[in-house]
Amino acid sequence: MAGIQSANASTPDENKIEFRGVLYDSTRCVGCQECERACAKAHDLPEPQDEVKVGILRKTNETQRCVVNNYNTSKGEVFVRNQCMHCNEPACAAACLTQAMYKTKEGPVIWRGDKCMGCRYCMVSCPFDVPKFEYHSANPKIQKCDMCYDRIIKGEKPSCVEACPGEAIVFGTRRELIAEARKRMAENPGTYVDQIYGENVAGGTGYVYLSSAPFNELGFNPKLQNSSYPALSKGFLYSVPAVFVLLPTLLLGIHEATKNNQSKNEEND
Amino acid sequence: MTSPAYPIVSKDNDGSSIWSFLKNELRPKGKWFTPFNIISIPIMLLGLGLIVIRFINGIGSVTNLTQETPWGIWIGFDVVTGVAFAGGAYVLTFMVYILKMNKYHSIVRITVLNGFLAYVFYAGALLLDLGRPWNVINPIIGNSFGTSSVLFLVAWHFMLYMLAELIEFSPAIAEWLGARRAHKILSGMTIAAVIFGITLSTLHQSGLGALYLMAKDKIHPLWYSEFIPVLFLVSSIFAGLSMVIFEGTISHKVFSDQISKKNHHAEKGILHGLSKICAGAMFAYFFLQLLVFIHGKHWNLLNTPMGYWYLLEMIGFVLIPMLMFFYSYRTNNIFMIRLAAILTMLGIILNRLNVTVIGFKWDAATHYIPTWMEIVVTLAVIFTEIWIFRWVINRMPVLRDSPKWAAEENH
Numbered sequence: 280m281a282g283i284q285s286a287n288a289s290t291p292d293e294n295k296i297e298f299r300g301v302l303y304d305s306t307r308c309v310g311c312q313e314c315e316r317a318c319a320k321a322h323d324l325p326e327p328q329d330e331v332k333v334g335i336l337r338k339t340n341e342t343q344r345c346v347v348n349n350y351n352t353s354k355g356e357v358f359v360r361n362q363c364m365h366c367n368e369p370a371c372a373a374a375c376l377t378q379a380m381y382k383t384k385e386g387p388v389i390w391r392g393d394k395c396m397g398c399r400y401c402m403v404s405c406p407f408d409v410p411k412f413e414y415h416s417a418n419p420k421i422q423k424c425d426m427c428y429d430r431i432i433k434g435e436k437p438s439c440v441e442a443c444p445g446e447a448i449v450f451g452t453r454r455e456l457i458a459e460a461r462k463r464m465a466e467n468p469g470t471y472v473d474q475i476y477g478e479n480v481a482g483g484t485g486y487v488y489l490s491s492a493p494f495n496e497l498g499f500n501p502k503l504q505n506s507s508y509p510a511l512s513k514g515f516l517y518s519v520p521a522v523f524v525l526l527p528t529l530l531l532g533i534h535e536a537t538k539n540n541q542s543k544n545e546e547n548d
Numbered sequence: 549m550t551s552p553a554y555p556i557v558s559k560d561n562d563g564s565s566i567w568s569f570l571k572n573e574l575r576p577k578g579k580w581f582t583p584f585n586i587i588s589i590p591i592m593l594l595g596l597g598l599i600v601i602r603f604i605n606g607i608g609s610v611t612n613l614t615q616e617t618p619w620g621i622w623i624g625f626d627v628v629t630g631v632a633f634a635g636g637a638y639v640l641t642f643m644v645y646i647l648k649m650n651k652y653h654s655i656v657r658i659t660v661l662n663g664f665l666a667y668v669f670y671a672g673a674l675l676l677d678l679g680r681p682w683n684v685i686n687p688i689i690g691n692s693f694g695t696s697s698v699l700f701l702v703a704w705h706f707m708l709y710m711l712a713e714l715i716e717f718s719p720a721i722a723e724w725l726g727a728r729r730a731h732k733i734l735s736g737m738t739i740a741a742v743i744f745g746i747t748l749s750t751l752h753q754s755g756l757g758a759l760y761l762m763a764k765d766k767i768h769p770l771w772y773s774e775f776i777p778v779l780f781l782v783s784s785i786f787a788g789l790s791m792v793i794f795e796g797t798i799s800h801k802v803f804s805d806q807i808s809k810k811n812h813h814a815e816k817g818i819l820h821g822l823s824k825i826c827a828g829a830m831f832a833y834f835f836l837q838l839l840v841f842i843h844g845k846h847w848n849l850l851n852t853p854m855g856y857w858y859l860l861e862m863i864g865f866v867l868i869p870m871l872m873f874f875y876s877y878r879t880n881n882i883f884m885i886r887l888a889a890i891l892t893m894l895g896i897i898l899n900r901l902n903v904t905v906i907g908f909k910w911d912a913a914t915h916y917i918p919t920w921m922e923i924v925v926t927l928a929v930i931f932t933e934i935w936i937f938r939w940v941i942n943r944m945p946v947l948r949d950s951p952k953w954a955a956e957e958n959h
Contacts, residue, residue: 340615370762376700377686378693394692397679399618400699404762411615412679414608419679502765512698515758515777519701522751530646530743537648 298386299431300365300453300477300485301440302460305497306470308358308447310347317442318345321427331358336498341411344424345439352492359497360448363388363409363424364477365485366508367453371401371410373509380410380421386453386485387426395421406481406503426485453485460489482507566725573943588931595928598921599676607679610921616909617916619677624904626673626926628756629897630666632780635788637663637713638749639825645742652818654811657720657946658799659792662937664713669933671706676925698758705752712745723954724944731954754781760903768907770849770858773840776903782836785829787896789822793889799947806947820877823885826892827873834866854910861902865895 310331319326324342331337333356337346345362369388371380379395382388390410397419401410413419427437435441440450449456460475476494477487480503488494495501602610613620640659643649675681686692687700688707694700715737722731757780760767773779800807800815849855872888875881905916941947949955 338615373696374699374762376694376697376703377683379686392680394683394686395680396683396686397681398677398699399679400697400759402615402618403760403766406762406765408616412618413606414611414613415606417604417606419606500765504764508762508764509696511764511774512758512761514774515698515754515761516696516701519751523747526747526750527743530642530746534646534739534743537646 296384297452297454298367298485299426299450300386300456300487301426301437302449302451302456303360303486303488304447304449304463305357305359305488305490305492307445308347308360309445310349310358311444312347313442313444314360314439314448315343315345315347317438318424319343321430321438324422339409339411339423341413341420341422344422348498350492350497352496354492357490357492357497359488359490361498362486363426364407364481365424365426366481367483367485368481368507368509370404370406370481370508373512374400374404376400383428385428385431387428387431388423388485389425389428390421390423392420397421404508406500406508453483453487456487460487463489479505481505482510569725577942584934588935591924592928592931592935595925595931598925598928602676602925607677610919610925612916612919612922614914614916616912616914617905619904619908620916621901621905621918621922621926622673622677624901624908625897626929627670628904629900630670630673631753631756632784632787632896632900633791633893634663634666634670635749635753635784636792637716637788638746638753639785639788640792641716641742642746643825645739646746649821651814651821654814655792655796655818657717658795658941660713660716661720661940661946662791662795663788664710664717665933665937665940667706667710667713669929671710673926673929698755698761702752702755702759705748705755709745709748709752712741712748715741716745719954720944720946720950723950726951728953749784750781753784754778756780757903763908766909767903768854768910769844769846770841770854771899771903771907773844775836775840779833779836779840782829782833783896783899786826786833786892789826789829790889790892790896793819793822793826793885794893797886797889799941803941803947806941808949811947811949816880816882819882819885820880823873823877823888826888827870827877830866830870830873830892834862834870837862837866854907857902857906861895861898865891865898869895 312327312331315327318324322344324344327343327346329335329337331347331349333349333351335348337348339346339361345360347358347360349356349358365386365388366382369380369382372378372382372388374380375395376398377394377396379391379393380388380401381391397412399410399412401421402408402412409423411422413422427435427439430437436450440448449459451459457475457478460478464471464473464475471489471491472493474494475487475489476499477484482505490497598610607613611620611622637660640652640656644652644656675684678684687694687703715734718734719731719738722728722734754777757776757778760772760776761774764772796815796819800812804812850859869888869891872884872891876884876888909916945951945954
């Protein structure tokens with residue numbers, strides 16, 4: 280939705296702006312947690328203390344915007360990182376009634392505290408369960424990865440990408456990243472499963488993944504659909520203007536038609 | 549017919565006494581030590597204390613909400629179920645003001661009052677659930693319209709519908725205050741408010757279901773379909789009317805002194821009519837559910853615990869009360885109508901909670917179960933609503949007939 284808007288934007292400068300994203304390559308990730316530490320530092324969050332271990336599922340929460348996990352898969356132990364996927368058509372942003380969750384034209388999905396009323400409908404709607412709410416605060420915030428939006432608009436890379444020692448995460452335009460992912464798959468036959476996760480899921484996401492093991496062995500929800508989530512409520516929303524025009528007209532018509540009926544009844548009373 | 553305790557007519561157009569009149573009216577009437585008061589007052593006070601704690605220490609200090617289940621009973625029961633029960637107002641105003649079914653005229657006011665208070669208090673309950681309630685004006689004042697959001701639509705419809713219901717009810721307030729001019733103007737606005745109100749109700753009753761359309765992978769497939777909005781709308785018809793039957797039963801006992809003989813006698817006929825409509829709406833609903841089920845191809849899910857739960861809801865709380873409604877209007881069985889209404893209401897609670905709480909993340913490792921504090925706050929909200937409801941009925945011509953001057957004006 281926001282994607283279509285920015286693609287149709289009138290000024291030529293804005294036309295040049297493409298969605299940015301991050302390519303994560305599980306074959307290059309060693310689970311060092313440098314990205315987690317950089318993320319915590321960049322967003323004033325406590326440094327993560329727990330270690331990455333097979334069999335222990337770590338989840339993002341209101342104090343940690345990204346986590347690395349280690350899974351025992353059919354291809355051996357594989358690391359995988361979770362954070363906001365920065366969907367092309369984010370359900371959270373479509374759900375938000377104040378546009379606090381917002382898909383920027385640069386690609387990151389950001390949260391704006393001055394607009395948010397804390398209804399948590401974004402959390403209900405997000406298929407990846409990404410937005411986290413500070414339940415124990417009188418002034419609660421939504422915590423989620425914002426792809427370091429403040430750095431991106433200054434032309435810098437997200438802090439996690441900069442911190443990664445093994446180039447397991449690369450930053451770029453989404454188009455470049457998909458091309459790079461395809462290149463890696465073509466140049467290293469047999470290394471990767473034949474799927475770029477995020478290319479199609481939920482209508483396409485800003486984070487795209489390459490992996491040596493099937494994605495359903497890496498904690499990714501296999502139920503998710505490949506089309507956009509906001510499209511699910513589109514039919515309902517499109518019917519609203521029609522109902523708003525037609526129903527009052529119909530009601531007024533019936534009201535006029537039954538008027539005689541009433542005066543007769545009143546006489547009988 | 550006005551009871552002597554309410555000297556409304558005597559202070560007509562007398563500006564100076566209106567304040568002493570209001571002051572007098574604000575005072576409680578009747579006995580204090582009734583069973584209802586003894587139960588409700590401590591719960592309301594406890595609820596108030598919990599609300600204070602919630603605003604100091606955050607929502608997590610009183611609720612069991614988690615990152616996976618961000619909406620609990622404050623939304624699933626207070627708002628989603630409560631609004632379905634408040635649906636009686638739009639159905640009855642449609643029948644009386646649009647279809648001119650004058651038989652039901654005597655219960656319109658109390659139903660609209662019930663609906664109006666329900667919306668006020670559920671919107672209030674919504675504020676408790678908002679993490680940052682001070683930003684609640686954002687979607688209203690227009691600095692950040694999230695027009696792609698179903699919740700935006702629902703929020704606006706709540707506000708506008710409250711206004712419509714207030715206008716529909718306002719002639720009763722004017723009669724209470726003896727404001728004849730205002731009464732004339734406000735009565736003239738009724739039909740517009742009714743048409744507007746029915747339209748808004750159609751959209752937000754279905755909109756409450758549409759809220760969950762994006763949670764496709766989180767709701768149990770037996771309760772998720774793209775038809776949730778239609779199912780919510782159709783079920784709000786008999787949910788609202790069952791509430792009217794239930795509330796009418798209680799009102800006729802508790803406020804029997806207020807109800808004229810004529811209206812007392814009309815009650816049976818009204819109940820019969822309502823049970824007929826409930827039966828019809830429930831038949832349509834059951835048929836829709838059946839179509840949705842067959843369309844969804846979920847036969848294999850029936851033989852699971854959630855499947856039995858689904859069958860219990862569909863058969864025990866839709867099919868059976870529907871048959872009871874059919875049977876009771878054929879056999880003039882008032883008791884069975886009331887029983888059917890209660891079963892139907894339980895079914896609505898079950899259905900709304902199945903979509904919003906029980907079936908939501910049904911497959912998660914840990915389940916959301918509300919804390920006792922969430923339940924106490926919910927009860928406190930309901931009791932406060934009943935207090936206001938009682939206060940209004942004891943003062944304004946809701947159940948009792950309008951004063952003579954107002955009745956004459958309508959002719």
